[in-house]
Amino acid sequence: MTDGAERAGTAEPRPMDARKLAAARLWATAPHRFPYLASALFALPVQEVPGLGGVQVDERWRLYVDPDVTHRWTVEELGSLLVHHVGHLVRDHSGRAHSLGITGAAQARWARAADAEINDDLADAGLKVPGTSVLPEDLGCERNRLAEEYFHAESKIEAESESESEAKGEGESEPKSEPPAPECGSGAHGQRGPHEPPDDPERDGSDEGGPRPRPPEGGLSQHEGDLVRAQVAGALREAARAGIGVVPAAWQRWASDLLEPRVDWRRALGAEIRRSIQSVTGAVDYSYRRPSRRASVSRNVVLPALHRPVPEVAVVCDTSGSMDDDDMGRILVEVEGILQGAGLRRTGITVLSVDAEVHAVSRISRAAQAALVGGGGTDMAKGIAAALDLRPRASIVVVLTDGQTTWPTEAPRNVRVVIGLIGAGPREARAAPAWARVVHIDGA
Ligand SMILES: [Zn+2]
Known part of the structure; x- marks a missing residue:
């Protein structure tokens, strides 16, 4: 940004090149780039801030633009920066910073972490974002993780270097030079800049009562922001289905999480299995097979015993080439825990390894002992049929x-089928029949 000095003092500050900024929005939302960001990109009210040195966003989706950069940066650079900033807003980086309680010195670390979460995908897409080049590897992390993970990794490194310098008696020395923090505005880290208007208390969901003031002119309310996020997520999913534009995997994951809020799969699967057990055993069978203990009390009457059959459970494991053995082993152990927690005996569980054929059937006492063999194509229909052929x-x-x-x-008749769909990819890539109860298992 030093080239701005060339003109310093030689000319009046020029007004913003509004046409270039408009061209940058069109560049970003072109069909082969990020068309699904249109509802967000065109929702941003623009405010000129001479001397800002760049472009920022606030928590109300306002875009602050130094008019100078609209002359210095190309349409492509401005467009890339708009995509980057929309990334902060739709991923709610400021809200996430608030929920981590980030203030003060930690703010710079969060700013880098949030940028790394966005920039890896944009770098893959060939975008060059002026003013920020932080990537996960700069923070010693792998790509495609969340800002929270990057932030904690940075905080850990910092804590270690502090304790090192204390050990050397350098406690009072200057902190090690941190990499520069990108300045993307409160929309990225939640700390209001001097050019931003005072915020309304609505952001924090203030409980102080009284009517909530409207957001300052031009900004989006919390609710309006959520609506734009939902619009972007829906459009992104459509674009991914239709193969339109650049849709990074991390953005798809974000859209899936927003449209289908993630629940702990262990709880969800446990609830489905308990529901199944109830529906199978719920039809109370007043059986005369076992005499009730009370029968001995009322000698003249034989009371029926309440007989609840213990359901037989078969676990069909997909062992085709697309599945990871370790993941399956871990998930199987969890499922065993769920079944036991639901009151089933260990011996009542049968595990079947199935790919295109049924390979191994083991009646197990511990899930970890189940031999998982397979590796071919996949036909779960055969697995379910084999489970129904079991005796009992x-x-x-x-x-x-x-x-x-x-x-x-x-x-299938007279059986409850619960499907655990495993995988971290986009949920639309995984399919399950409508007649089954489905639980998404997002990670083992
Ligand atoms: Zn940023």
């Missing part, structure tokens, strides 16, 4: 798969 017949079948499989075309 399974009344609950839990299928663990990545969904890249053939399914029975119709719901």
